[in-house]
């Protein structure tokens with residue numbers, strides 16, 4: 084599979100979110116990663132469907148929506164209508180993972196499941212036929228700019244084995260840099276989320292250099 088780089092707008096300038104998304108699009112982003120936090124499942128709050136809808140027109144690229152909210156089911160339709168192409172829910176944030184994944188696909192959206200660093204990969208064994216993407220957190224969710232947790236490299240390898248020849252993306256989220264990217268790609272990841280490593284420097288020129296540095300690592 085070809086490598087997909089998905090800048091997380093969590094590290095963008097929120098006062099100019101539409102412009103920032105257009106800038107990373109132009110700088111070589113493949114997808115746009117949107118981190119939705121509720122102050123309950125994770126100790127931070129970001130934005131909801133109205134903001135996703137407001138920035139949808141900034142780029143035609145894939146909107147990869149990472150829901151760190153509990154419960155998630157009541158909000159799936161609103162995020163689908165706001166223009167998300169992928170909706171990823173945390174296995175830890177839904178009592179009925181199979182139901183949540185079915186609900187996402189029923190909305191005509193690709194379905195993803197995310198696992199915290201300490202969550203065993205066995206929780207996805209019986210839903211593999213219902214997912215388009217498995218997101219492995221390489222930091223504890225809630226904040227950008229944290230250090231990569233190396234234990235997840237082995238988990239990535241195991242998930243890659245479990246997936247076999249199914250067309251499922253493995254996405255790595257947290258602490259991705261030109262130093263850590265090669266470790267997870269070698270283990271089987273094909274989608275890399277990066278927030279601080281993409282937005283550092285704060286100008287479109289930096290974004291292009293930063294994305295290229297991850298891609299070429």
Ligand code: DX5
Pocket residue numbers: 091093094116118149222223224225226227228229256257258259276277278279280
């Ligand atoms: C963390 C979010 C990540 C985060 C990544 O809860 O899911 O997407 O923004 O940021 P960096 O790349 O700075 O670790």
Ligand code: ZN
Pocket residue numbers: 091116117118149256276
């Ligand atoms: Zn994320």
